[in-house]
Amino acid sequence: MALVIDRLTAGGLTLEAARLGGGPGPRIAVLGGVHGDELEGVLAAQRLIGALGTRTLHGTVTVLPLANPPALTAGTRAGADDENLARVFPGVADGTLSARIAHAISAGLIADCDLLIDLHSAGRRYRMPPLCGLPAKGTVGGRPLLDVARTTAFPFLWAHGSVAPGRSVSHAEALGKPWVYFECGGGGALREHDIDRYVTSVLRLLAEVGVLDAEPAPAPAAPQVVVRDGDGNTDDGIVLGASGLFVTRCAAGDAVTGGQILGTVHGPDGAVLETVRAAAGGYVMMLRHDFEVAAGDVAAIVAGTGGGAGTGGDGAA
Structure with missing residues (x-):
């Protein structure tokens, strides 16, 4: 050819x-x-x-x-x-x-x-x-x-x-x-x-x-x-509210439930500054790899199979 x-x-x-x-x-x-x-x-x-x-x-x-x-x-x-x-x-x-x-x-x-x-x-x-x-x-x-x-x-x-x-x-x-x-x-x-x-x-x-x-x-x-959830924009998703070290509790592709902990952000003394949770059930379609994170970084995207919400998280400590 x-x-x-x-x-x-x-x-x-x-x-x-x-x-x-x-x-x-x-x-x-x-x-x-x-x-x-x-x-x-x-x-x-x-x-x-x-x-x-x-x-x-x-x-x-x-x-x-x-x-x-x-x-x-x-x-x-x-x-x-x-x-x-x-x-x-x-x-x-x-x-x-x-x-x-x-x-x-x-x-x-x-x-x-x-x-x-x-x-x-x-x-x-x-x-x-x-x-x-x-x-x-x-x-x-x-x-x-x-x-x-x-x-x-x-x-x-x-x-x-x-x-x-x-x-x-x-x-x-x-x-x-x-x-x-x-x-x-x-x-x-x-x-x-x-x-x-x-x-x-x-x-x-x-x-x-x-x-x-x-x-x-x-x-x-x-x-x-x-x-079916989300538009695939990696700039959107679960946004971190704290800076520190991100420790994940899941992997890309994992099925998760609403409220499940996806990871935690720790300060210099090891204290948990933020707990990142899935707002709704779905699959982890993107997960932060770098452990050093800053407030405003995207931690993860969770997408469900029904076409509704599911990309967010509560970010509660």
Whole structure:
């Protein structure tokens, strides 16, 4: 399969996207590295380019592994301008560097795609269970997107009723385009099974939308759980009211009950300054990994299966 490099210009920065295929069929855009400390998506996107090079494609797949070079070079969530790229889409051509990057990706990839796949992970500061996020009522090729996502290798599917503005996927949503995003891991570690899960799951999605003729089913992810609370915004959730050392009592992906203690914040003398509880039952979809925390930091996100509240906590000492 011939590979073409598309160059997207963002101010003085050039983003290189690999375009494969080009005949009749769906147009798929795959992003990796929107955040500079989330390398699972970068590695998976790079491997995906190699995997697709040996396959026959019905349509076009464009893969941008390094969506945010300044942040990736720094190894931090945001780049040199200290802006979160996933909060400034669709961006502007004459704005900050992050806004220009968002504009280049929006105009060069998202505007023309029929499905956006954005590969994220929990980064250095958090932990998340392996999950595929998607719009709860989204469709692709006339099929419910949730049914398509069930063919992936993710044990969790996060079906969102809405998503926070400024993200690549919220821009796709505004354009009426289907989208999914992946999350996993975190804590500053890279795990081979997470990267493999990403590649396998993208290939499955491509097969489901007709870009690939067939693709073996991934290893069962059962029991596959569909959660529905929250919009997946890691800036929202259970906010800490105290600074200190955060000691967790649960793990990412755990099922918890309303009022259950998720962790405690301790002062220099070891005294408990704050007890963090789940406001309602659900699953821990994000958990703070760094033990040093400050008031205002997000400690956790708990999402339930019914689409109601469940992301908060009482923060009571």
